[in-house]
Amino acid sequence: MKAISVLGSTGSIGTQTLQLAEEFPDRFGVVALTAGRNLALLSEQIGRHSPEVVALADPQLLPELKARLDALEPSARPARRPELLAGSDGLCAAAAWSSAELVVTGIVGCAGLLPTLAAIRAGKDLALANKETLIAAGPVVLPELKRSGSRLLPADSEHSAIFQCLQGTPWADTARLSTGIPTPGLRGIQLTASGGAFRDWPAADLAKATVADATSHPNWSMGRKITVDSATLMNKGLEVIEAHYLFGLDYDAIEIVIHPQSIIHSMVELADSSVLAQLGWPDMKLPLLYCLSWPERLPTPWRRLDLTAVGQLSFKAPDQSKYPCMALAYAAGRSGGTMPAVMNAANEQAVALFLDERVHFLDIPRLIERVCDRHRAEVKADPSLSDVLAVDAWARQAVLEASASLAPKLLLA
Numbered sequence: 001m002k003a004i005s006v007l008g009s010t011g012s013i014g015t016q017t018l019q020l021a022e023e024f025p026d027r028f029g030v031v032a033l034t035a036g037r038n039l040a041l042l043s044e045q046i047g048r049h050s051p052e053v054v055a056l057a058d059p060q061l062l063p064e065l066k067a068r069l070d071a072l073e074p075s076a077r078p079a080r081r082p083e084l085l086a087g088s089d090g091l092c093a094a095a096a097w098s099s100a101e102l103v104v105t106g107i108v109g110c111a112g113l114l115p116t117l118a119a120i121r122a123g124k125d126l127a128l129a130n131k132e133t134l135i136a137a138g139p140v141v142l143p144e145l146k147r148s149g150s151r152l153l154p155a156d157s158e159h160s161a162i163f164q165c166l167q168g169t170p171w172a173d174t175a176r177l178s179t180g181i182p183t184p185g186l187r188g189i190q191l192t193a194s195g196g197a198f199r200d201w202p203a204a205d206l207a208k209a210t211v212a213d214a215t216s217h218p219n220w221s222m223g224r225k226i227t228v229d230s231a232t233l234m235n236k237g238l239e240v241i242e243a244h245y246l247f248g249l250d251y252d253a254i255e256i257v258i259h260p261q262s263i264i265h266s267m268v269e270l271a272d273s274s275v276l277a278q279l280g281w282p283d284m285k286l287p288l289l290y291c292l293s294w295p296e297r298l299p300t301p302w303r304r305l306d307l308t309a310v311g312q313l314s315f316k317a318p319d320q321s322k323y324p325c326m327a328l329a330y331a332a333g334r335s336g337g338t339m340p341a342v343m344n345a346a347n348e349q350a351v352a353l354f355l356d357e358r359v360h361f362l363d364i365p366r367l368i369e370r371v372c373d374r375h376r377a378e379v380k381a382d383p384s385l386s387d388v389l390a391v392d393a394w395a396r397q398a399v400l401e402a403s404a405s406l407a408p409k410l411l412l413a
């Protein structure tokens with residue numbers, strides 16, 4: 001029985017992880033949960049999984065959570081009353097909870113950074129879904145991993161695919177993951193991208209894109225922020241930086257390929273030019289289960305891949321002019337230091353403004369570019385944690401200012 005903690009248990013990654021715990025009750029036990037605001041779902045999860053500890057982001061919500069737990073029907077009550085924590089310290093304490101062996105990081109955005117670092121410092125293995133942490137703070141996270149010996153198992157389907165392909169190579173081991181040391185024999189990788197919500201839209205029509213349009217993903221069911229990131233293809237840009245840190249690859253060795261069927265989850269090219277791919281239906285439960293069970297493979301009754309039913313796998317190069325976020329991410333990654341943190345925070349803020357209908361879809365890359373340009377002369381090459389947190393806060397504010405002062409020019413409604 002592996003003891004797992006689920007950070008962001010009420011989100012898409014969190015709920016799918018808890019479904020796996022229910023599908024494999026003799027393999028995985030849940031010891032810690034954290035959530036943001038969804039107390040109805042969280043209290044139900046506490047009843048079903050009886051964690052030892054639960055942490056909420058906002059301390060003001062604690063009384064309501066207690067009241068909800070008291071009000072649970074006897075049949076829905078947890079077997080034990082969990083310790084209840086809150087605030088940043090509470091999230092970090094839950095992330096570092098002593099009995100946990102593996103921490104699934106399903107918090108969205110840079111809000112996951114401090115809990116993820118807490119888990120690493122406590123020596124926990126991680127199933128990394130919260131890519132923003134590695135993107136914003138790669139130069140801080142990598143040395144911490146080295147110090148603590150924590151292993152970072154990629155939950156993102158593309159990075160899981162690469163990790164799975166590398167299992168077939170003699171040099172692949174998790175000790176090499178996220179060390180920044182190039183993987184010997186690995187020439188490059190191809191990250192596949194579904195193309196997101198607008199893949200079949202002509203570029204000219206993007207001026208009419210609404211929040212409802214951008215949050216309808218053709219292949220994957222995910223949280224709202226990552227679904228918008230998929231529509232701008234910033235998600236793929238973030239994954240490029242994530243892959244750079246996880247597999248120690250130069251940016252020139254990381255390519256993006258549009259693959260609308262989302263059956264091939266990514267490919268590795270080896271030194272002898274052989275290309276290995278991992279295939280499966282687009283379902284996050286598979287990469288999540290591999291994180292939980294690694295290095296074992298657990299038998300599942302899930303629908304088996306039927307390529308004759310798929311019929312055709314197609315590929316094309318991404319359209320750089322339709323999706324400027326990809327180039328912004330490559331540029332931020334190549335610049336390094338604090339620039340990826342600025343780009344990531346600017347993207348989070350711009351996407352939040354878009355979801356609030358305060359800026360247009362096409363303003364997202366414009367705002368990010370403007371803020372990255374402002375930071376260019378200030379980049380710190382080897383940032384500390386406080387440098388990362390400072391530029392993160394600065395970039396969010398800079399986006400708000402840019403969106404307010406430039407609204408008449410930027411808004412394309």
Ligand code: NDP
Nearest residue numbers: 008010011012013036037038057107108111129130222223
């Ligand atoms: P969701 O929006 O569905 O869930 C986010 C979770 O984080 C919720 O539990 C939410 O709590 C919690 N949360 C939000 N804000 C805060 C905060 N400030 N402090 C603490 N907790 C907070 O996101 P996803 O599950 O889609 O994505 C989570 C992460 O996984 C992201 O980094 C994403 O890029 C990555 N990822 C997701 C995939 C997917 O299929 N969904 C695939 C690959 C990567 P509440 O809802 O209670 O407010």
